[in-house]
Amino acid sequence: MNMKTKRVDLLIIGGGPAGLAAACAAREAGVTNLLILEREDALGGILRQCIHNGFGLHTFQEELTGPEYAARYIARVQELGIPYECGAMVISLSPERRAVYVSRTEGIVAVEAGAVILAMGCRERPRGALGTPGWRCAGIFTAGTAQKLVNLEGRMPGKRVVILGSGDIGLIMARRMTFSGAKVLACVEIMPYSSGLKRNIVQCLDDYGIPLLFNHTVVDIHGRERLTGVTIAEVDGKKRPIPGTEQEIACDTLLLSVGLIPENELSAMAGVALSPATGGPVVDETLATNVPGIFSCGNVLHVHDLVDFVSAEAARAGEMAARFLSGEKTAGERIPLIAGNGVSALVPEVLSKRPEADVTFMFRPRAVYRNARIAVFRGGKQLAVKRARILAPGEMAEITVKQDAFCESEGELTVSVEEVGA
Amino acid sequence: MKRELTCIGCPMGCRLTAEFNGTEVTEVTGNGCAVGARYAREELTNPKRMVTALVRVVGMERPLSVKTEAPIEKRLVFDCLAALGAVAVAPPVRIGDVILENVLGTGVNVVATEDIGG
Ligand SMILES: Cc1cc2nc3c(=O)[nH]c(=O)nc-3n(C[C@H](O)[C@H](O)[C@H](O)COP(=O)(O)OP(=O)(O)OC[C@H]3O[C@@H](n4cnc5c(N)ncnc54)[C@H](O)[C@@H]3O)c2cc1C
Ligand code: SF4
Numbered sequence A: 001m002n003m004k005t006k007r008v009d010l011l012i013i014g015g016g017p018a019g020l021a022a023a024c025a026a027r028e029a030g031v032t033n034l035l036i037l038e039r040e041d042a043l044g045g046i047l048r049q050c051i052h053n054g055f056g057l058h059t060f061q062e063e064l065t066g067p068e069y070a071a072r073y074i075a076r077v078q079e080l081g082i083p084y085e086c087g088a089m090v091i092s093l094s095p096e097r098r099a100v101y102v103s104r105t106e107g108i109v110a111v112e113a114g115a116v117i118l119a120m121g122c123r124e125r126p127r128g129a130l131g132t133p134g135w136r137c138a139g140i141f142t143a144g145t146a147q148k149l150v151n152l153e154g155r156m157p158g159k160r161v162v163i164l165g166s167g168d169i170g171l172i173m174a175r176r177m178t179f180s181g182a183k184v185l186a187c188v189e190i191m192p193y194s195s196g197l198k199r200n201i202v203q204c205l206d207d208y209g210i211p212l213l214f215n216h217t218v219v220d221i222h223g224r225e226r227l228t229g230v231t232i233a234e235v236d237g238k239k240r241p242i243p244g245t246e247q248e249i250a251c252d253t254l255l256l257s258v259g260l261i262p263e264n265e266l267s268a269m270a271g272v273a274l275s276p277a278t279g280g281p282v283v284d285e286t287l288a289t290n291v292p293g294i295f296s297c298g299n300v301l302h303v304h305d306l307v308d309f310v311s312a313e314a315a316r317a318g319e320m321a322a323r324f325l326s327g328e329k330t331a332g333e334r335i336p337l338i339a340g341n342g343v344s345a346l347v348p349e350v351l352s353k354r355p356e357a358d359v360t361f362m363f364r365p366r367a368v369y370r371n372a373r374i375a376v377f378r379g380g381k382q383l384a385v386k387r388a389r390i391l392a393p394g395e396m397a398e399i400t401v402k403q404d405a406f407c408e409s410e411g412e413l414t415v416s417v418e419e420v421g422a
Numbered sequence B: 001m002k003r004e005l006t007c008i009g010c011p012m013g014c015r016l017t018a019e020f021n022g023t024e025v026t027e028v029t030g031n032g033c034a035v036g037a038r039y040a041r042e043e044l045t046n047p048k049r050m051v052t053a054l055v056r057v058v059g060m061e062r063p064l065s066v067k068t069e070a071p072i073e074k075r076l077v078f079d080c081l082a083a084l085g086a087v088a089v090a091p092p093v094r095i096g097d098v099i100l101e102n103v104l105g106t107g108v109n110v111v112a113t114e115d116i117g118g
Helices: A017-028 A045-049 A066-079 A143-153 A168-179 A198-208 A265-269 A307-325 A403-407 B034-045 B074-085
Strands: A004-013 A034-037 A053-055 A088-093 A098-103 A107-118 A122-124 A140-142 A160-164 A183-188 A216-222 A229-234 A247-250 A253-256 A260-262 A294-296 A334-339 A343-347 A350-352 A359-365 A369-378 A381-391 A397-401 A413-419 B002-006 B015-020 B025-029 B052-057 B064-068 B098-100 B110-112
Touching: A004 A017, A004 A307, A017 A034, A017 A045, A017 A066, A017 A107, A017 A307, A034 A088, A045 A066, A045 A143, A053 A066, A066 A307, A088 A265, A107 A307, A122 A143, A140 A143, A143 A168, A143 A253, A160 A168, A160 A216, A168 A183, A168 A198, A168 A253, A183 A216, A198 B002, A294 A307, A334 A343, A343 A413, A359 A369, A359 A413, A369 A397, A381 A397, A381 A403, A397 A403, B002 B034, B015 B034, B025 B034, B052 B074, B064 B098, B074 B098
Parallel strands: A004 A034, A004 A107, A107 A294, A140 A253, A160 A183, A160 A253, A334 A413
Antiparallel strands: A088 A098, A098 A107, A122 A260, A216 A229, A229 A247, A334 A350, A343 A359, A359 A397, A369 A381, A369 A413, B002 B015, B015 B025, B052 B064, B064 B110, B098 B110
């Protein structure tokens, strides 16, 4: 097939906060021939629909809404004259860094890139992944889909709402639906704790008297064409519904807020090794994947709570890609890290033998730990340690190891958490 | 009177118990640090919230996102939403444009948080 072909030094897939920050940083590091591809009609990613405030405290020292935060980076992209294409969906990527995208205005286009930054973000777990029975009727949405309907399209999904899962998107939508005139009857959480921020529980549920039911789940769904109600029940320690605890709630809408998964079909196509722990690419401390010249950042790498950290991580990916393009040798051998006690979704997951700078490890605590100690060990030697008053799965934790500590040690590296008492 | 609340100052989420006589908080317990005591005082005597909302755009299906420039009294949140429900703006609109001045006499303006049109 005779396809139009473009040649760029750096291709950035995804125009959300990660792609935008990566592009700016790469441009500032001297990369001039670059291109951002975004499948939606506008830049900004998921932030376009996050109209609530709470973004940017770290980056701009002020509290912005999602669209405002995105607008600052979009303005920067435009100032720097960085080329981008919206309505351009990347449909394939090869290990040789050849991408193909489909665009309404250009048709099918191939891009040969010197380096690629994967910044595709994540998507919500669909209801099929839930094992909830009988859900062919209308009225069941992921919380993010409902957010898009209400905030971007001005349509209301329904009037009487139950929310399954207490992730932040669900909490934010409980308030938004209430503001838009709906009645939110309950937020049902199967775990004994919420993965959402305390602030969101207080300001999105408690403020409006919306009950948050822990150790509860939806066990049945009623209605033929349109949802008419759900049955909820308490669960035991093994997450099995306890007979006799069922209650029926009449509602016309069920929102699912049960977690996010990085969107990595393209990464897999390009031969990028994916981590079962994060769902994202396995990267080293330079955000490089196992495929030379392919980097990854933002929610496609691991699900972040704060967009500020996405921007910071993405800027680093931009710099690293620029260094790769300027011909700097990439790290040779890489050593795997071990996610020790209490640590899951560790990023980076591998390390070059001789890191060239301090390395910050990010992870999700497996449970709630009070008076915790986070430590990095290598061959019995402690490289870094940090105390934390509280760690919870809902908030990403981090620890930094100084560069010289790596030089003075050998062997396996482990990051772990333990409770040490007051 | 005893009042229970959850501190949002950090992920500890301390359960606070405050002694509140209707005008003043005289005692706070359960707080892990000073932030909790301050939070309980403010939350009970003068609770405020930022309001982010949507307003209609003339000639368009999609709404415009807006926010209060500063937090307003919590008890006014729904009145503020109702006031915004009566607003329809004509594009083009730029980030920061005032959509509703001095909402409910609070001295706080409601401004656009995105660009629409032109
Ligand atoms: C409901 C919700 C509430 C949040 N609340 C807060 C908050 O209060 N404070 C805060 O700091 N953070 C918050 N966050 C987190 C923050 O929004 C995210 O961390 C951030 O948007 C992630 O940026 P990203 O660029 O990695 O992903 P995204 O924003 O998802 O951007 C990825 C982009 O890639 C595009 N894309 C994907 N695949 C392709 C393809 N094949 N071809 C072309 N383009 C593609 C997508 O269309 C999308 O635009 C919230 C997130 C959500 C969902
Ligand atoms: S009182 Fe202090 S420790 Fe407790 S939640 Fe508030 S800020 Fe955190």
